[in-house]
Amino acid sequence: MAQLKLENLKKQFAPNVIPVKDISLTVNDGDFITLLGPSGCGKSTLLRLIAGLEKPTNGKVILDEKELNNIPPGDRNMAMVFQSYALYPHMSVFDNIASALKIRKIPPEEIKNRVSVVSSNLGLTDLLNRKPKQLSGGQRQRVALARALVRKPDVFLLDEPLSNLDALLREKVRAELKQLFANQNKPVIYVTHDQTEAMTLSSKVVVLLDGLIQQIDTPDRIYNQPANKFVAGFVGSPQMNLLNLECKQGSALLGETIIPLPKGNESLSEVDLGIRPEDITLATENHKITVTGKVLLTENFGRELLVSVEIPNSNHFLRILINPELQWNENNIKLALNPNKLHWFCTNTGNSILSGINN
Template identity: 60%
Template sequence: MAKLELKNLNKTYTPKVIPVKDVSLTVNDDEFLTLLGPSGCGKSTVLRLIAGLEEPTRGQIKIGDQDVTNKRPGDRNIAMVFQSYALYPHLTVYENLCSGLRLQRVPSAEIKQRVSEVAQVLGLEELMTRKPGQMSGGQRQRVAVGRALVRRPRVFLLDEPLSNLDALLREKVRADLKQLFAAQKVPVVYVTHDQTEAMTLSTKVAVLDKGYVQQLDPPERIYSHPANLFVAGFVGSPQMNLLTLPCKGRYVVLGGTQTPLPESIVNVPSEIVLGIRPENVRIAQPNDTQTIRGRVFLVENLGMHHLVSVQVQNTHSGAVTVRALLPTDQNRSSEDITLALPPQDIHWFDVQSGDALAKRQVAVAKPQI
């Protein structure tokens, strides 16, 4: 058992190229942490720093009570699964699984036992004599994971291991990984740009942008309470509606309706960003008070739902677009539509800093006079 700790980790290549900026994280036993973010945000660099493939400019890396900041990769007792599988093409599955253990001079009897146990868990028994070129992408990925498992490391590191798989296979392997690593009882750090992987696999998610951790929380809180505009816009598909609106007293006006600001916002700015997810926008019912009216100009069929784009005329800021995720039997193509924006699902953000100001507001909206 071990705990992984990163303290004020920084990596600087040049004064203008700093991919990792003061990252501090803790991953306990039984925790699955996903580093999530767009290309260039620093997530893979953080993983390479943990693995010892890069040296930090400053900061500390601890595994358990041991400071491994300056230790070689082979002395850290970690196992890494790469995007490219990184299997030896001339070796069989059995030999690939054994390779790391042989380098560690593990006794032959123990090697056989470990490989047998892992092969059974991953369903590799019938593939042991095959070479990587004779296997599918999903099979090769299972071998790559197996090679990490047989080492019995203190920390698992996974660098976008599903990105080379097709959509259906990715879904299956993702489910397998979730069950597999839940049974390992050691810290797991997983890197991806795919928010579906992050939300389904993780116990914690660290959203990175420009080298900084923007938010570190369980996936459900990342989704329901984004810390800032970047997290709100990056997490969630379809993307959250983010509307910059002028403040009139303690109200904003959208589509002819005054929406009150939460009482927790003490200093009212001149402008504010109203955020609401398309799945929280619905067709208005007679008892809804917070409604907007607009005209449908685009309907995208997503199978179980239609993503409906509605143009709303706003007196003070011109036309804005609001997207709603509606059931297929509520198609409203090319016609006027009234939508409800439930007050409890509205998020508020500062225009300048992007920070979340509040989410829940329960005051009743009033028609504009």
């Protein structure tokens, strides 16, 4: 059983350049952990620290109770898949896949057997004699994955491996990846800024910002119980509505609408309210929290419409998802907010006031 641990990991390149500030994380066999965050948040640097391509300024990388800080990349038994595929253009597919095994002086017959099994699993058997220039983008990506899998490493590291693929091919390869690594039962650390990849592939998502972990949780909890305003706004498409509201007498004010604050927070003078577009509907008489506004913009997504609604007397607008078959008055559209789907955040810290985090 392989277990990878990061203890207070930090990487500093210059006094004001600290892409990884203080990261602690444990990844067990079978875990598919995605590092998710915007460009510059430190996710690729963190992956390079794990692989040994960078040395940490502080902290430790530990695999099965063994510290790896001073062990070179080639001796860590980790397989890394890069964004650029990194295939040898003069080698055949077979030789690209087998290259790491040949360096380790694995017997030729075992190399042949390993390559045969991995190639069959990835649909590369008929391509083994081709050169990379004769392959499509999806085929090249599978060759890069095969080269990692054939090594039978202790840990898999993947750095945005699907970013060079077009949208339809990315969806196909993403599904293949999920099934492929489910059968490996090894720790997998996957770097991406694409939240769809993170939410569909991962057993847990690590959301990063400015070199610090914002939340570690299952995809479901990341989406439905964000720890702070950054996570709430970064995860989800269309983006969550986030409104800074004035509070009076234990309620937040959205235009003419009064929304009761969560218990224990009635003394707040202002608060940030979040609600996802899919959690707002056209109002009926049975809805408790309703708000009226004017339609500013309608975007057709085919299956649904994304409608931007201005709320009078508030300097706010809400984006909502509506079935195209429904009818409404553009100048006086009445909306209902699902009271069970409201997210509340401390204005000063951005932390959820319902998550138990100090705010």
